[in-house]
Amino acid sequence: MNNLIFDSNVIIDILTKRDETQDLSSEIFIKAILKKKAFLSVSQVHNLRFVIKRNYPEFYQDYLKIEGKIEIVKTPSYIDLENVLAKVDIEDYLIEISAKLINGLIITRDQKFLELSQITISPKDYYLKYKNSHTKIDFLDLKTQYLSMHNEMDKAIDNIISNTAFIGGKSLTDFNENFAKYIGTKYAIGVGNGTDALIISLKALGLKPGDEVLVPANSFIATSEAVTNAGGKVVFVDCHPDLYTVDVEKIEEKITAKTKVIIPVHLYGQAADMDPIMEIAKKHDLKILEDCAQAHGAKYKNQNVGTFGDLASFSFYPGKNLGAYGDGGAIVTNDDSLFRLCKMFANHGRIEKYNHEFEGVNSRLDGLQAAVLNVKLQHISDWNKNRRRVAELYNKYLADVEEIVLPKILSDVVPVYHLFVIRTDKRNELKDYLKENNISAGIHYPIGLPFLKAYDYLESKPQDFPVTYEYQNKLLSLPIYPEMTEEMVKFVSEKIRNFFV
Ligand SMILES: Cc1ncc(COP(=O)(O)O)c(C=O)c1O
Known part of the structure; x- marks a missing residue:
């Protein structure tokens, strides 16, 4: 179902039952409310209250109840008074520019509005369109997440812009404090992205040319790229x-005499097996840098990932469990001197302005991203819970499909399902079949790190990394995000089942 703005005439139809199409309008309206897809432009609110109070006072209280259930969407201040619709009817134009912000359609009975706007539709036409529409499941849906908290988010962003607090400032110091508290470390340092978080951490650990760093063969290139760049x-x-x-x-x-660091990656929102990793590190006197880019809030034995190693890095790439509205990352640690080194390295080697103790880089989490992340941090626990709910539903609906292997989780791990990864011999065929059925699936990762052209120089052979080599053709990531409904999971699961019969 689309995001829908209901024109004032349709709201009045529904309220007063004055038009023969009101049954259809009511049905669409109720479904939209239930799916949180019903909107009013803020530009309508005053007029609707005024007209209903004056012309239909007996429905005024009912209207206020309805209004409380509808999402209000903002009207931008950048209006174009030369626009054709604006010249004919400024009220309709304001509704239209609100609808564009949410990629929405406007349900209206106003003939002139229907003619002049590309994004209006009558209740009857929408009903027919919706009835005959095919379900489409995206791999990721950041829009629904934004709309679930758009008021808080818009306020936080407006606040940064109106105070011009673009670099540093309160939103960043708040975020560093809030994120450290959420993860359970003494310090968090917002940086430019997750890759920089890894590079800066390795620099702080004192990596020297020729030092070796152990990296999982199955990860995103950022993990290994950081080692070379450091x-x-x-x-x-x-x-x-x-x-x-x-x-x-x-x-x-x-492990050789040159090994300095191990980077365990908490991949797909699962936790790496930290107890044996920490034991090995202790035995060989190695440092641990946890790559938590895909696992904000995942737990291993009741402890958040990111709290085991000397340092841990996070990414806030928009699609991550905790995603900014651009690039962002963080380093967390309990170590005072590593904290100081990372903080300085990320900011030109300084603590105070113009007092540079060494050469660093410019890799700061900016004020806008910090403000966005402060809002999202308040929701991350619920979102992770919902990701686990979606995963449980997949496990339920796919339990008896023999041709696929569902994710296995270590006991004592609370995963956060950044990805829901299944394994099957018919990976590529299944992915194509899902695509034909309007379902987007992903592959993480189609080429294992040792087999990328970038690492030709290491001359890795399939038998050196047999599992990664085999699985690069077998792993498939199904759509998963907190807002997925049971109906959606069922739909994807049924298509998978159909593929194998
Ligand atoms: C495992 C892993 N490490 C590091 C990164 C790098 O993060 P960023 O994209 O913020 O640089 C990512 C992001 O995709 C990742 O998945």
Whole structure:
């Protein structure tokens, strides 16, 4: 269902039952309310109250109840008074520009509005269109998330712009404090992105040219790229055949006299098996940098990921569980001197303005992103809970499909399902079939890190990383996001089932 703005004439139809199309309008309206897709432009509110109070006073209280259930969408201040619709009817024009902000359609009976705007539709036409529409499931739906909190978000963003607090400022100090508290570390430092968070952390750990860093073969390139960019040498370790995170049994055989750091990646929102990793690090005197880009809030033995290692990095890329409205990242630590080094390195090697103790980089989380993240941080626990709900539903509806392997989770891990990854021999065919059925699935990752052109120089062979090599053709990520309904999960699961019969 689309986001719908209801024109004032349709709201009055529904309220007073004055028009023969009101049954259709009411049906659309009720469905839209239930799905949180019903909107009014803020420009309508005054007029609607005024007209109903004056012409239909007996319905005024009912109207106020309805109004309380509808989302109010803002009207931008950048209006074009030369616009044709604006010249004919400024009220309709204001509704139209509000609707454009939410990619919405306007339900109206006003013939002139229907003719002059491309995004208006009559109740009857919308009813027919909706009835015959096909369900489409995107891989990710950030719009629905924004609309679920757009008032808070708009206020936070407006506040940054009106105070011109673009770099540093209260939103950033608040975020650093709030995020450290959420993860359970002494410090958090907002930086430019998750890749920089890894590079800066490795620099702070004192990585020297030729130092080796162990990286899982199954991850996003940022994990290994950071090692090279920090001056180290990448050494890959194969992934576990059931968990897809680093295979802890294969770590020690890769350790040499030059090994300095292990980077466990909490992949797909699962936690890497931290107990044995910490033991190995202790035994060989290695540092641990946790890559938590995909696992904000995931727990291993009642402890948040990001609290085990010397340092941990996070990404706030928009599609992550905690995503900014642009690039962003953070480093967390309990160590006073690592905190100071990371903070300085991310800001030209300084604590005070113009007092540069060494050369660093410019990698700061900006004020706008910090403000966005402060709003989202208040919702992350609910969103992660909802991701687990969606995962449980997939597990229920796909339990008896023998051709696929569902995600396996270590006991004592509370995952946050950044991705819901299944395994099947018919991965590519299934992905294409889902696409034909309007369902977007993803592949994480189609080429294992050792087999990327970027790492040709390491001359890795399939038998060096047999699990990663095999799984690059078998893993498939199904759509998962907190706002997915049971109906949507059922729809995807049924299509998967149909594919295999
Ligand atoms: C495992 C992993 N590490 C690091 C990163 C890098 O984060 P960013 O894109 O914010 O630089 C990502 C992001 O995609 C990731 O998935």
